[in-house]
Structures are given as structure tokens and as C-alpha cells.
Amino acid sequence: MDQKTLDTKEIKTAPTPEPPSQAATKLVVSSSPHFLNNESVPKIMHNVVTALLPATAASVYFFGWRALLLIIVCVASCLLTEYAFQKKRNKPIKIYDGSAIITGMLLAMTLPAGFPIFGAVLGSVFAIGVGKQLFGGLGFNIFNPALLGRAFLMATYPVLTTTWVWPRTMEKAVDAVTAATPLAMAKFEGKLDVPLMDMILGNTAGSLGETSAIAIILGGLYLRYKGYINWKLPLGYLGTIAAFSAIFWLSDPTKYPSPLFHLFAGGAMLGAWFMVTDMVTSPVTSLGQWIFVIVAGILAVVIRLFGGLPEGVMYSILFMNAFVPLLNKHTRPKVFGEARAQKV
């Protein structure tokens, strides 16, 4: 892999149209200027869809056909909303570029398996309509549309979005009707003894695609292999979560969950591989990316440990999304001689 971090030279050469060959796809990094180049969009997007397939398969395995139904409903509503907006605004119809499919899949991944269909439709319409099209469509949205849709559902249906079901694979072992996620158990009941292996495989209660860490990592590695994501973003985010939570864990292991727990519980994996790395809503520059992932990682742990909610990944990423334009502006590498000129 010959992917490099962006430096001044690359930024300056980037707008030159590259031939759509293998080499071109390898060079695409998380940068909005590349992204507006329409030729590569469908290709990237379809690869992201491929990368989400293991997590989709895992969700169907653990939560049954109901999971697949939710994913299909979300994808279909996202596509329809996108189509309706583009039609109404007299823009070229570009629903085949796959970006709406990804938003739909990611949104479904963050929902509990028992989530009602009308809620899934509402969240999808909000994600694409308000989260993306109102900002001007793909490439102009400030926030990750799927996460925005999820945040809207969280505020709209606070009970339904936190009513979990046990995976089919462990149904008989548990007597309670309503399930609790490992994070909720840790936060509200002080139970830290969920087997780590269950969380890695996905054999716990939680959102469709968030539970199986291994399936998400598989997809993430595929994207990395294809060269679509910068290693800095997911690993920086996960590393910060691990390091920051380790401080608390070392101070009192009986009270605070371990760093491994934090990595494999909740949406940390899904957020790190598929949402932090969103090309439109993450910073372009190297320094900006470091700031983005480190602050987001700290925020996620702070919310999990001290906030009112058991899970903080969603808000940590959305919060940092808002700073991306600012980060891009202030961490931009200086053009040669620019600094001196500004001093006058």
C-alpha cells in the first residue's frame, strides 16, 4: 500500500483529475476535494457497502430476519428521500452513487432489533432530508447523516431506542423480558462481568450492527486494504478511548470498566471504522484528524463514565463533526511564504 498522509504537495496536486485506474483509487484519502470528483464516488460507496456486509450478516445471525427487515426499510427510505429531494430541487438524480444506501445501512446498524418500522422510516427521512439534502447534498453536510438520524430518533423515541432485545443465541439463558446492553449494565447496575468473548462476537444485547465487533473490524480492514480509510482515524479514536479509560480503570478496577470493555462495548467499533472515517465529515489535514479523534475519544469515555447516558460514541462524533470546518481552516498547511506575508 502506498497511501501517504496528506502534505502540502499533495493538496496542491490533488485537484488534477486522475485517470480512474487502480492507482487512482488507492490514492483517494479522506478529503473533500477528492470527494467532489464524481467518478470515484460510486466506487468508494459500493466498497463501503461491501465492507458493511459482515456486520449485516452478523446482525441477521444474532437478531433474526427482523434485523434484515430494518436494514431494508432504512435503505429504501433513504433512497426514496434522496430521490424526492433531488427531483424537487431539479438536481440530477444521483441515488445510484450509493451514499444513501450507506446512510440507510449505518442508521439501521445503530437501532435495536425490535425498533418499529415507522420509526426507522422517520429516522431515515430525517437523516437524508435534514442531515444531508438541506445542507446541499453529498459533500456539503456538516454532520454524519446516519448519526444525525440516530440522534433524532434518540430524542424522539427515547424509550424505543433503548428497548433492547436479547440475541436469539442467548434467549433461553435469560429470564428478564427487557434486555440490557453491557454498557447499561455497567452504568446502572455496576455489573462489569460480561464475558469479553461475547462482546467481541456480538452475543450481547445492543444495536443491530454494533454488537459484533469482529464483523465490523473485518469490514474496516477491508476498507483499509482498499485504501479508502486513513488508519489514523479509527485507530486514533479507539486508541484514545482505550488509553483514557485505562486511567480510570487503573485507579479503581472494581468501579470502572476495563479499556477492552470500552473498545468492544456499544458503538465504539462501528463509530471508529464507519463514522469517524466518513470522508465528508472528518478533517482533511493530518493535525486536524489527530485533534478530531483524540477529543472525540475522550468525550466518548467521559459521557460513558460520567454522563447521563450509558453510550457516548454517537454524541462524541457528532460534536466533533461540528468542529471539522474550523479544524480544516486552522490546521491547513501553510503555502510556502504565506506565513511571512500574513505577519505584515
Place this chain on the structure above:
Amino acid sequence: MANNLGYEFKKGLWQELPPFRLVLGLCPTLAVTNSAVNGLAMGMATIFVLFTSNILISLVRRTISSQVRIPAYVVIIATLVTVADLFLAAVFPAISKSLGPYIPLIVVNCIILGRAEAFAQKNSILPTAADTLGIGIGFILSLTLMGTIREILGFGSIFGVKLLGSWFEPWIVMILPAGAFLVFGGLVALVNWISSRKTEKAAEAAMSR
């Protein structure tokens, strides 16, 4: 004259509709409109202060020297707001409780001082009355509309009467602050869309003539 009064009254209902066209008085528009009753009550309290204070200001506009007019207006407005606040607390304790600090905050509602500066201090009582009634009713309607939309979506009811059956899962977000911004943004867009359609139609009519 009567024509003029009609114009002064009507402009507050659409052309200068406070929250959506002038984007003024947003604090109460966003903060208390989580139900239709609250929106209406807030609008009533505001129109009371707006109407009486501007009439008073119009009355004394020649006796007050311009250097001290702002403190004088503020004292008049603050007095009336306190009267409204005490009245609500004494007679409608439930509404007073749910509006909380937003009744005293009418003092800083820019519609009131804005109308005083822009209109009442330059005009006699009758046009001032028409102006403030128009703006005030526009404000009441806007707040009640906001409250109605948010109450229907957030509680499934309107003025406390259940409207939507149990099949409807209320959108909690609509009664939270975020819902206020969503509904407000939607209504501003709607108002802009209608008025741009109007201008287009007027332009077309002018062309065909």
C-alpha cells in the same frame, strides 16, 4: 386615515409577522411553545404589555426628552411586565408555573422596545394601537401555531385534548428545545416559500400585462 389604520394593522399579520418575517422575539417563540396553551398564554401576556406600553409611550412621546427616552420606556415596559407576571401568578398559577421565568423576560423582548422606537414614539394613539394590535396578534398566532404543531407531534394532543389515538407514538423531540428549532426552521422556510411564490406570481402578472 381609515385605510392607513387598516394597513398598519394588517402588516403585522404577514408582511412584518414578528418571529417568522422579522425574526424578532425569538426567546419566547422557541422557549415556551411546547404546547398550544403555553404559546397562547405567552402571546396574550406579550400583547398586553406591547399594547399598553406603546399606547402610553405614544401618549407621553412629546413630554419625554429624547435623551432619557430609553430608560423611560424600559421603566414603563418593566412595570407592565411585572403587573402581568403578578396577575398570572395570582389568577392562573398553573400557567404562571409552566411559563416560569419567561414572563419577566418579556421586558427584553425586542418586539416591544422595537415597536416603541420604530413606531409609537413617532405616531399618535390610533395608528399606534393599530400597529401594536396587528403585530401582537401576529405574534399570538405565530406562537400558538408553533405550540400547536409541537403539541400535536410531541403529545398527540391539541390544547390538551387528545387528537391522535394510541397508534401514534409521540415525537418527544418536539417538546424539547431541539424541536423548537426544527419547527421554527420549517415555518420560516414555509413563509419564505409562500412569499417568493407570491412575488413570482406578481411578476408573471406584470409581464403578461
Place this chain on the structure above:
Amino acid sequence: MNNIVKMFLNLVVIGALSGVILSGVFGVADPMIKANKEKELKEAIFVVLPGAKDFKVLEKTVGQEKLIVYKGIDENGAPVGVAFKADGGGFQGNIGLMVGLDTSYLKLKAVEVLEQLETPGLGDRIREEAFKDQFKGLEVKPKVEYIKYRKPEKPNQIQAITGATISSEAVVKNINRAVEKVVANFPAEEITRAEAAPEKVAPKESGNGK
């Protein structure tokens, strides 16, 4: 010079008129506002102490804090229980409760929510009867507890509202804290002592309810 005098007079006259108007309105409104608060307090006390016809206000100063309990009595003057306020932080703001405790300090009679700012539709379900009813006859020894997802197993347990654990927990904590304070500072004999039967006309003690 003339202008300065005019400005001065402007403000003095407006200020004086404003003062006159406000004191007039206040004179009328203040008793009504006080009566509203009084009524609210009384209703809450009678809700949490079923069977009470009147109440006596008992006050004690413990350190910096002023403790007030309302001792409910029935029509013969026999004590029914004590009511007191329990305040504390919830998910978004203060949760103010009125708690009714029986005279033996063993069981709660009822709990009423006076004020709360919890999330609508979620945390504010602490106001629902289904939640409040759980506190009727609940044992407070050793202390009130909550459990999740399951029906309560012990006589001192309530079931937390699903999705609103923090609000439920805040209610339980408030009750425990307030009960502990009252039990520690008001000896049982003060509470079990019979009072004079309330007068038929108007509750005598309600005047100094503040």
C-alpha cells in the same frame, strides 16, 4: 439647564407612577399568590397523608438547615403521619417531592411529585400513578431500593422506570435522604402525641404554613 430639569422630572414622574401602580397591584396579588401556594402545599400534604384533616407545622434548626415537617392529624386530633419535602437533583434539574411517612417511621404512606424538569415522556413518568403507587406502604427500613426490569422482590423495593433509571434513582435517593433526616431529628414521641382536634370551620394551623 432647562433640559436637564425636564429629563430629571421625566424619570422621577415615571418612576413614581410605576411605584404607585406596582404597590397597588402587589397589594392585591400578593395575598392571592400566597393563598395559591398554601393551597398547593395543603393539597400535597393531604395527598401523601390520606385520612389527614389538618396538619401542624413542626420546625427544627439543625446546623445551618431548617427542617420542616407537617404532622397530619385526623378529625379527632390523632396523628396520621408526617409529611415533608424531599428535594434533590434529577436528570435535568431539581426533583421536589412531598413524602408521607407513617407515625412508626416504618412505612411510606404516599409520595407526590411537586416539581420536576425531567425529560418529557421519559423521566417525567415519575409523575404517573403507576410509579407513585409503588411507594404506598413501602418499607423504609433499612432504606428504599430500586431494581430494574423485574418486579420488586422485597418490601422495600420499587421497580425503576425503563429508560429512566436516573430519574427513578433520584426519587429513591431523595426519599432516603429526607427520611433519614426526619427520623434522626424528630423523636417518635413528638409525632405520636395526640393533638387537639381541628376546629370544624377552618384549619387553624394553615395560617402559619409558610
